[in-house]
Amino acid sequence: MxxxxxxxxxxxxxxxxxxxxxxxxxxxxxxxxxxxxxxxxxxxxxxxxxxxxxxxxxxxxxxxxxxxxxxxxxxxxxxxxxxxxxxxxxxxxxxxxxxxxxxxxxxxxxxxxxxxxxxxxxxxxxxxxxxxxxxxxxxxxxxxxxxxxxxxxxxxxxxxxxxxxxxxxxxxxxxxxxxxxxxxxRIFNYEQCKQGLKLILWGLFKKIVVADSIAPIVDDIFANYGDYSASTLLMGVTLFSFQVYGDFSGYSDIAIGTAKLFGIELMSNFKFPNFSRNVAEYWQRWHISLSTWFRHYLYIPLGGSRVSKLKSVRNICIIFLVSGFWHGANWTFIVWGGIHALFYIPVFLMGRNRIYMDTVVAENSWLPSLKEVAQIVFTFTLITFSRVFFRSESITDAYLYLKQICTHFSWEAYSHPQGYRMIDYLILLSIFTVYEFSIRRDERSPFKFKSKIVRFLLYSIIILAMLLFYDDQVDRSFIYFQF
Structure with missing residues (x-):
């Protein structure tokens, strides 16, 4: 179900x-x-x-x-x-x-x-x-x-x-x-149930409107990467980053919201990872329950960072390789884990792996600084690059996908065989990103507005968007069910 x-x-x-x-x-x-x-x-x-x-x-x-x-x-x-x-x-x-x-x-x-x-x-x-x-x-x-x-x-x-x-x-x-x-x-708590319903609505929006709507485009580009230009392939893996985030964080929001209906509070699993300023912060905000599991039951027993630098680097490599293997029985996931270890190790060696543990980007302002924007873009680019391996069927496919980007570097407008208009999805993802940035301080309060009229309009827009973007021809299962 x-x-x-x-x-x-x-x-x-x-x-x-x-x-x-x-x-x-x-x-x-x-x-x-x-x-x-x-x-x-x-x-x-x-x-x-x-x-x-x-x-x-x-x-x-x-x-x-x-x-x-x-x-x-x-x-x-x-x-x-x-x-x-x-x-x-x-x-x-x-x-x-x-x-x-x-x-x-x-x-x-x-x-x-x-x-x-x-x-x-x-x-x-x-x-x-x-x-x-x-x-x-x-x-x-x-x-x-x-x-x-x-x-x-x-x-x-x-x-x-x-x-x-x-x-x-x-x-x-x-x-x-x-x-x-x-x-x-456990006793019935009206406010808790109301919060739960809001999270369920937000999770469904992320799943139906964000993840499912761009899934056909991602599927087409990755299935036919040899036929497309570099610009299309770059767009394909970028869209996949949004798809997998919307899909999995959407599931987590629905799960947390549903648990609230029964008087139970589950742990947060995502805290706006797309606004991370380095890879270490990303892993503090992405799939938090798995990251903390490996830290408590594998990384720390191995010695964690209390041992020598060399052994700490070894431990980091083990954690990421095992995490990759956890995701699936394919060498692509192991390579994906290894790439993240390579991304993480320089941050660790420079002592910058714990500097963003208790802060969010632009914590005391409406907009991030230019430095923060550069950090976010760089981190998102690294994460997106690694997802070529996460999404590809084999190491060969991932290699050829990246090779196609490097050897067929041209900018061409993408046209989906079934007529999906790219401009619609680019506008959608831009609005989604801006809205998420506005609520980045609290992942459990997606509709934190005092005005009832504003909340009503927002609920109406979200429900209308779900009706408009719902496509019964798209596979509606969640990506992480396969893991």
Whole structure:
């Protein structure tokens, strides 16, 4: 079930009304109902994969309690190993099995051996497996490191793992935030629900009007890059930067907004990354739940930046390569991660990786300075360049795409086969960027205007834009479902 589908807009009000009308002030009933609704929501994709979620839930529930109750360090490590091996085993089999087989076959052929590739399997990637396996692993890891006490209530824990707003594409929540809310009483809060509906509306706008509307143009340019000039290819990857941002941050806004309707606050996952002044700031603002996961559970255990510069650089490389591999079973993602490591390392060595942690661009003014504009443009250009590898089907396609830019450098007007007018989308993205800049101080308040008339007009424009730009011929699934 997609957030931007008619099914969801029938499902959500029914769950909301049942949750607050029938189970008001009944915590156990609320959690049990949320669990049922979440499994129903997920089961509509493929009910068989519910067994994977159940397996991950049971293993980490047992492992967490065993880690906490045993006094022997070796036994704690064994149960932690069970949690990690089970979750990474699920992820590795369904997501990476064929990748490793194909890579092994390619390596053998490069060495001069002919290998019959008969070991690959026709596997379907379970939606959300990269997200919920990391979420359950973080629970066991937090207990092992003494940051968290386990819950003894299986229903509460299962609800934490399967909570439907963030089940299939995050944010990847920590138990200290989400589970603690699930185990505590929740009361209806009108203001919280109103904020949630605003975030849902803004997320749908970013998905339908921004991401989905430019998707056909991006698809055409990347599928036929050999036929287009450098100007068109540059435009294609720039539009993809807006598409992937609108798509994924839109999903996160809808997830956070939906959770608010049930009295639960999820962590922010995006904080206007397109206005970042260097690559380090970008990764503090883009897919925050994944970035913080890797920092807490991989980078810091490796020594983080407390070790020598050389080892810190090693750790940075590991983090970005693993992050790239997390995104998909393709060498393009690994190269994409490696490119970001190369972008990040100079910022780290110059000691500028933490200078923008608590500030936004043009914090005390309406407009950024020329220096800030230059920093934003440079950072956005680097990020956009890397996305050639993120979007391409193979390393060869990415290389040829970039080669086409360098060797066919000409400026020609792009014309989409189905008549999409580029000027419409350039105006749209310009207005969108300016509006986002105006609200850059608070990612959870997209409509922060005192005037009711202004808010009403803005809501009306957004709803009208969604109706005008909605195209039932476009694939409406979210990009990060494939990860």
């Amino acid at each position: 997609l957030f931007n589908s008619l099914d969801y807009f029938i499902f959500l009000p029914l769950v909301f009304l049942t949750y607050w009308v029938l189970f008001k002030n009944k915590l156990t009933s609320q959690n049990l109902f949320l669990l049922f609704a979440s499994y129903f929501f997920y089961g509509l994709w493929d009910w068989r994969f519910l067994f994977l979620i159940l397996g991950s839930t049971l293993v980490d529930f047992i492992a967490g309690n065993k880690i906490y109750t045993t006094e022997k360090v070796n036994i704690k490590k064994i149960w932690l190993g069970v949690s990690i091996l089970f979750n990474l085993g699920l992820l590795g089999f369904f997501k990476y099995y064929n990748f490793f087989i194909d890579s092994w076959v390619d390596l053998m052929e490069l060495s001069g051996y002919t290998v019959n590739n008969t070991y690959t399997l026709q596997l379907i990637l379970p939606v959300g497996i990269s997200f919920y396996t990391f979420q359950t692993m973080s629970y066991s890891l937090d207990i092992y490191y003494g940051r968290l006490k386990p819950t003894t209530n299986l229903i509460d824990f299962a609800t934490f793992v399967g909570f439907f707003p963030q089940l299939v594409a995050g944010p990847i929540e920590r138990a200290s935030n989400l589970l603690s809310q699930i185990t505590n009483s």
